[in-house]
Amino acid sequence: MVAVMHSHPQHRDVQNTRPGRPRSAAADRAILAATRTALVELGWSKLTMSDVATRAGVAKTTLYRRWAGKSELVVDAVAVLFDELELPDLGSLPADLEAMVLRLAALLDRPETRTSMMAVVAEATRDEALRRRIRSAIVDRQKVLVLEGRARAQERGELPYEKDPETAAHDADLIFDVIAGAVVHRTLVSAEPVDPAWAHRFTRLLIGGLASLTQRDPHQAP
Amino acid sequence: MVAVMHSHPQHRDVQNTRPGRPRSAAADRAILAATRTALVELGWSKLTMSDVATRAGVAKTTLYRRWAGKSELVVDAVAVLFDELELPDLGSLPADLEAMVLRLAALLDRPETRTSMMAVVAEATRDEALRRRIRSAIVDRQKVLVLEGRARAQERGELPYEKDPETAAHDADLIFDVIAGAVVHRTLVSAEPVDPAWAHRFTRLLIGGLASLTQRDPHQAP
Amino acid sequence: MVAVMHSHPQHRDVQNTRPGRPRSAAADRAILAATRTALVELGWSKLTMSDVATRAGVAKTTLYRRWAGKSELVVDAVAVLFDELELPDLGSLPADLEAMVLRLAALLDRPETRTSMMAVVAEATRDEALRRRIRSAIVDRQKVLVLEGRARAQERGELPYEKDPETAAHDADLIFDVIAGAVVHRTLVSAEPVDPAWAHRFTRLLIGGLASLTQRDPHQAP
Amino acid sequence: MVAVMHSHPQHRDVQNTRPGRPRSAAADRAILAATRTALVELGWSKLTMSDVATRAGVAKTTLYRRWAGKSELVVDAVAVLFDELELPDLGSLPADLEAMVLRLAALLDRPETRTSMMAVVAEATRDEALRRRIRSAIVDRQKVLVLEGRARAQERGELPYEKDPETAAHDADLIFDVIAGAVVHRTLVSAEPVDPAWAHRFTRLLIGGLASLTQRDPHQAP
DNA sequence: CCCTAAACGAGACGGTACGTCCAGTCTTCAC
DNA sequence: GTGAAGACTGGACGTACCGTCTCGTTTAGGG
Numbered sequence: 001m002v003a004v005m006h007s008h009p010q011h012r013d014v015q016n017t018r019p020g021r022p023r024s025a026a027a028d029r030a031i032l033a034a035t036r037t038a039l040v041e042l043g044w045s046k047l048t049m050s051d052v053a054t055r056a057g058v059a060k061t062t063l064y065r066r067w068a069g070k071s072e073l074v075v076d077a078v079a080v081l082f083d084e085l086e087l088p089d090l091g092s093l094p095a096d097l098e099a100m101v102l103r104l105a106a107l108l109d110r111p112e113t114r115t116s117m118m119a120v121v122a123e124a125t126r127d128e129a130l131r132r133r134i135r136s137a138i139v140d141r142q143k144v145l146v147l148e149g150r151a152r153a154q155e156r157g158e159l160p161y162e163k164d165p166e167t168a169a170h171d172a173d174l175i176f177d178v179i180a181g182a183v184v185h186r187t188l189v190s191a192e193p194v195d196p197a198w199a200h201r202f203t204r205l206l207i208g209g210l211a212s213l214t215q216r217d218p219h220q221a222p
Numbered sequence: 223m224v225a226v227m228h229s230h231p232q233h234r235d236v237q238n239t240r241p242g243r244p245r246s247a248a249a250d251r252a253i254l255a256a257t258r259t260a261l262v263e264l265g266w267s268k269l270t271m272s273d274v275a276t277r278a279g280v281a282k283t284t285l286y287r288r289w290a291g292k293s294e295l296v297v298d299a300v301a302v303l304f305d306e307l308e309l310p311d312l313g314s315l316p317a318d319l320e321a322m323v324l325r326l327a328a329l330l331d332r333p334e335t336r337t338s339m340m341a342v343v344a345e346a347t348r349d350e351a352l353r354r355r356i357r358s359a360i361v362d363r364q365k366v367l368v369l370e371g372r373a374r375a376q377e378r379g380e381l382p383y384e385k386d387p388e389t390a391a392h393d394a395d396l397i398f399d400v401i402a403g404a405v406v407h408r409t410l411v412s413a414e415p416v417d418p419a420w421a422h423r424f425t426r427l428l429i430g431g432l433a434s435l436t437q438r439d440p441h442q443a444p
Numbered sequence: 445m446v447a448v449m450h451s452h453p454q455h456r457d458v459q460n461t462r463p464g465r466p467r468s469a470a471a472d473r474a475i476l477a478a479t480r481t482a483l484v485e486l487g488w489s490k491l492t493m494s495d496v497a498t499r500a501g502v503a504k505t506t507l508y509r510r511w512a513g514k515s516e517l518v519v520d521a522v523a524v525l526f527d528e529l530e531l532p533d534l535g536s537l538p539a540d541l542e543a544m545v546l547r548l549a550a551l552l553d554r555p556e557t558r559t560s561m562m563a564v565v566a567e568a569t570r571d572e573a574l575r576r577r578i579r580s581a582i583v584d585r586q587k588v589l590v591l592e593g594r595a596r597a598q599e600r601g602e603l604p605y606e607k608d609p610e611t612a613a614h615d616a617d618l619i620f621d622v623i624a625g626a627v628v629h630r631t632l633v634s635a636e637p638v639d640p641a642w643a644h645r646f647t648r649l650l651i652g653g654l655a656s657l658t659q660r661d662p663h664q665a666p
Numbered sequence: 667m668v669a670v671m672h673s674h675p676q677h678r679d680v681q682n683t684r685p686g687r688p689r690s691a692a693a694d695r696a697i698l699a700a701t702r703t704a705l706v707e708l709g710w711s712k713l714t715m716s717d718v719a720t721r722a723g724v725a726k727t728t729l730y731r732r733w734a735g736k737s738e739l740v741v742d743a744v745a746v747l748f749d750e751l752e753l754p755d756l757g758s759l760p761a762d763l764e765a766m767v768l769r770l771a772a773l774l775d776r777p778e779t780r781t782s783m784m785a786v787v788a789e790a791t792r793d794e795a796l797r798r799r800i801r802s803a804i805v806d807r808q809k810v811l812v813l814e815g816r817a818r819a820q821e822r823g824e825l826p827y828e829k830d831p832e833t834a835a836h837d838a839d840l841i842f843d844v845i846a847g848a849v850v851h852r853t854l855v856s857a858e859p860v861d862p863a864w865a866h867r868f869t870r871l872l873i874g875g876l877a878s879l880t881q882r883d884p885h886q887a888p
Numbered sequence: 889c890c891c892t893a894a895a896c897g898a899g900a901c902g903g904t905a906c907g908t909c910c911a912g913t914c915t916t917c918a919c
Numbered sequence: 920g921t922g923a924a925g926a927c928t929g930g931a932c933g934t935a936c937c938g939t940c941t942c943g944t945t946t947a948g949g950g
Contacts, residue, residue: 020894021946027896043348048936059897064938114347121411122340126265131413139411174423177408178400184411185403189343189361190395191353201396201435208434209427242925243915249927270905281928286907471922487792492910503923508912562788565855569780570709575857583855618867621852622844628855629847633787633805634839635797645840645879652878653871686899687941693901714931725902730933 023066030056031063035077040111044074044119071123071130078116079137081107087145093153098196098203100145101183105194108187118188146176160214171213178206245288252278253285257299261334266296266341293345293352300338301359303329309367315375320418320425322367323405327416330409340410368398382436393435400428474500475507479521484555488518488563515567515574522560523581525551531589537597542640542647544589545627549638552631562632590620604658615657622650689732696722697729701743705778710740710785737789737796740782745803747779753811759819764862764869766811767849771860774853784854812842826880837879844872 034055038047049070053060067073085107088099107113124131150172153159162168182202186194256277260269271292275282289295307329310321330336346353372394375381384390404424408416478499482491493514497504511517529551532543552558568575594616597603606612626646630638700721704713715736719726733739751773754765773779790797816838819825828834848868852860 018894019892019948021896022948023895044344049938050936059899060938061898061940062896065895069938115344118340118344118347122266122337122344124413125336125340125410134411135413170420170423173412173414174420174427177412178404178424178427180411181403181405181407182396182400183403185406186399188347189356189402189406190399191346191357192395198392198396201392202400205396205400205431205435206427207431209429209431212430212433213423213427240925241917241923243927245926271907272905279928281930282907283909283929284927287926291907488788493912494910501923503925504912505914505924506922509921513911558791559788562784562791566710566781566784566788568857569784569854570711579857614864614867617856617858618848618864618871621856622848622868622871624855625847625849625851626840626844627847628851630843632791633800633846633850634843635790635801636839642836642840645836646844649840649844649872649875649879651875653873653875655878656874657867657871684899685897685943687901689900715933716931719902723902725904726933727903727935728901731900735933 027056027058027062028066031058031066031073032077032080035073036112039074039077039115043115047074049073071120071127072133074116075120075130075133075137078113078120079141081110081113082138082141085142085145087148087152089152093149093156093158094203094207096149096152097179097206098199100149101179101194101199101202102196104142104180104183105187105199108184109194114188117184142180143172143176146172146179150175159210162214175206175210249278249280249284250288253280253288253295254299254302257295258303258334261296261299261337265337269296271295293342293349294355296338297342297352297355297359300335300342301363303332303335304360304363307364307367309370309374311374315371315378315380316425316429318371318374319401319428320421322371323401323416323421323424324418326364326402326405327409327421330406331416336410339406364402365394365398368394368401372397381432384436397428397432471500471502471506472510475502475510475517476521476524479517480556483518483521483560487559491518493517515564515571516577518560519564519574519577519581522557522564523585525554525557526582526585529586529589531592531596533596537593537600537602538647538651540593540596541623541650542643544593545623545638545643545646546640548586548624548627549631549643552628553638558632561628586624587616587620590616590623594619603654606658619650619654693722693724693728694732697724697732697739698743698746701739702747702778705740705743705781709781713740715739737786737793738799741786741796741799741803744779744782744786745807747773747776748804748807751808751811753814753818755818759815759822759824760869760873762815762818763845763872764865766815767845767860767865767868768862770808770846770849771853771865774850775860780854783850808846809838809842812838812845816841825876828880841872841876 031052034052035047038052038055042051047070049063050060052073053063063073067076085103088096088103090096090099108117120130120134124134150159154161162171183194186192186198253274256274257269260274260277264273269292271285272282274295275285285295289298307325310318310325312318312321330339342352342356346356372381376383384393405416408414408420475496478496479491482496482499486495491514493507494504496517497507507517511520529547532540532547534540534543552561564574564578568578594603598605606615627638630636630642697718700718701713704718704721708717713736715729716726718739719729729739733742751769754762754769756762756765774783786796786800790800816825820827828837849860852858852864
């Protein structure tokens with residue numbers, strides 16, 4: 001993950017020829033790790049910049065030199081967790097989907113993820129820049145998995161190739177929102193576990209719906 | 223909406239004979255209204271108790287006498303908005319579902335709702351009491367709509383009567399998480415509009431999936 | 445001591461025929477006692493009306509019905525302590541004076557007195573009504589002792605009779621300020637004990653000065 | 667005036683090499699000046715830390731970083747006023763003493779002094795640290811004047827040299843309490859003016875007493 | 889091998905909100 | 920109409936962080 005950092009010269013020379021003391025990469029790592037630890041212990045609302053600085057053995061100024069505020073810092077700290085999400089290949093679409101759902105649920109069950117996800121999203125409702133940051137750091141990372149999964153299922157012949165590229169894109173978005181939404185809502189709002197039984201029923205529902213989506217719309221004229 | 227308030231005797235005598243000056247009901251109304259206004263203007267994180275008190279024309283102490291903190295206050299203030307959610311009756315399950323999805327999306331599109339929902343849920347990840355409050359004030363209120371919708375569809379013959387009551391309950395939960403999750407995710411995370419076209423595709427997906435759910439599970443033995 | 449109380453009808457009928465429930469004299473006593481106890485425990489600045497009310501088993505309203513505020517209450521509560529000050533009769537002016545000094549010092553050494561005296565006086569620097577209350581309740585009570593002491597010494601022939609009544613009054617004031625001032629300053633400002641040795645030296649100083657006061661002023665003509 | 671400040675390292679290195687931003691000396695001056703102004707306008711009990719901060723154009727935190735509370739702040743603010751007390755030299759002990767009394771009275775008559783002195787002393791009855799602060803900042807400053815005055819009178823031959831150094835110290839304390847006590851009591855408790863006539867009578871009393879103090883104690887054996 | 893310029897730690901700065909406490913008033917019921 | 924109880928407005932309290940600032944001190948190239 002390479003987040004674009006606050007007040008960083010956007011594009012450095014290929015050879016970093018900026019004068020002066022370079023920024024400490026160790027500090028970056030220490031700060032992000034400290035942020036995750038603090039998130040688990042304190043939760044979003046009680047996490048403070050000062051506290052993170054202390055934990056990371058770093059001055060507050062160093063934080064502010066790199067991130068504009070708490071939200072930005074937390075997004076970067078959490079984003080790396082989503083790197084581990086990978087599409088499993090178990091040979092069939094339902095099996096892959098079910099495994100994917102369980103992996104996503106496991107990720108959302110980790111304290112640092114569950115605590116920060118909703119809070120960051122909430123902050124983003126009033127902050128377009130933050131929304132973009134979340135999208136590039138987290139959401140898009142998940143969305144490609146949907147596209148990969150569909151491509152693989154089409155190769156296997158489990159799904160037809162959609163002719164209209166626009167419809168294809170819309171459907172991918174729809175399916176992404178359904179999967180991620182259902183798992184997030186189950187985990188964080190309903191606060192009930194995504195166990196294999198639930199994942200199985202959900203997969204059946206989704207596979208069945210997917211099939212009917214590819215048929216001609218019965219509500220619309222022939 | 224009847225919120226359980228901070229430090230209130232849970233059930234008073236039928237004749238309220240507590241000594242001392244009774245609490246002002248007008249203050250309650252003013253505070254909740256002020257909270258909603260402030261939410262719209264400032265968003266969750268910049269909303270302060272002091273500001274709410276000032277807007278409501280009430281002393282800060284009066285707020286703290288009734289709510290333990292910002293989260294509790296906001297849950298109560300927002301909960302009332304969910305009262306307006308009602309199940310439409312358009313004659314068919316797909317039509318009803320589509321309308322319902324649009325209504326829910328419209329509600330989540332209102333600034334006070336979108337701003338506060340996620341934030342409150344985020345707070346709740348670390349607070350069991352708050353989680354209960356949200357569940358009773360908001361989540362359960364929506365869940366009954368799913369049950370009503372299913373019952374009506376069964377009366378119409380659009381859905382079969384499930385024999386096993388446990389499976390019935392689980393499926394209702396599943397469907398609730400899928401609907402609410404998809405709409406919430408689309409609205410707040412993907413940050414794209416739930417327009418009639420999206421609602422229509424989503425409804426087709428869900429109705430199709432619903433049908434396959436009621437069939438015998440092809441993955442399990444005959 | 446019967447202080448004139450806040451909002452009391454100044455003069456009641458000989459037969460108390462006021463309508464309604466009469467005030468509880470027990471409450472008065474309890475309040476003043478509670479005030480003294482609280483003063484010892486908490487000191488002036490941390491003593492609160494609410495706390496006194498609780499200790500006295502009385503509602504806050506009852507306090508405010510009788511005293512206008514903290515200062516007034518404390519003056520009344522402390523004034524009674526000064527009732528015990530009496531002029532000793534040991535047969536000679538120096539002996540009486542020395543004993544008097546030690547008694548006054550002992551009174552000022554009691555926690556409730558030392559804590560409240562200065563505080564009340566401090567409040568009074570900005571409040572004429574309070575100043576009158578202190579004067580009548582405390583200061584004048586001490587000043588008569590000076591007058592009594594002089595009269596007795598004159599009867600004994602230890603002091604001459606001053607011809608000019610105005611000079612007599614001024615000198616009594618002067619001597620009062622010197623005695624009370626020295627003891628108060630030693631006790632509360634210098635914060636050192638008024639022990640018999642100090643009292644003895646002070647008495648010698650004062651008696652000697654008194655003698656020179658009654659002589660003709662060497663600074664003034666013939 | 668050198669006040670010992672809250673949480674200050676008592677003695678820094680000769681070269682101030684403490685890390686971090688140094689404290690603003692200008693802030694100190696502004697705060698103490700604002701405190702004196704506020705004292706005059708509002709009096710001790712209505713003076714608030716917030717108000718002082720606002721007047722000084724300084725944040726409340728800056729006050730609390732330097733002084734532990736209202737009492738400490740006021741002591742330092744007032745202490746500087748006592749710097750102006752100087753021993754006059756008019757050629758004779760009675761003249762010097764009379765002038766000194768009038769100067770002290772004039773100082774105690776200034777609103778900021780009269781309002782705060784007693785209140786601070788009252789607070790100090792329950793606070794040893796505050797008592798020490800008052801002593802070093804105010805009381806000792808006055809006591810040296812007594813010692814200076816005595817030394818000068820001895821040089822002039824107006825007073826004998828005391829043989830026993832302990833007796834000398836005790837007598838200085840006694841005289842200090844008598845002078846300061848009488849003036850303070852007259853000014854603040856009796857609330858009557860220290861005019862030249864009073865100062866003259868008081869001086870006569872004290873000079874006379876002083877003379878008798880240096881004689882052999884008639885009460886004690888030869 | 890120093891020079892230069894930025895990054896660093898430390899911590900004070902002006903602010904804002906916190907949640908608590910108390911003042912003094914008002915409202916209700918019981919006696 | 921007094922008394923107890925307790926909710927009310929209002930405002931200061933002292934604390935905690937915020938994000939900025941001003942220091943003196945590293946620390947790495949580049950000359």
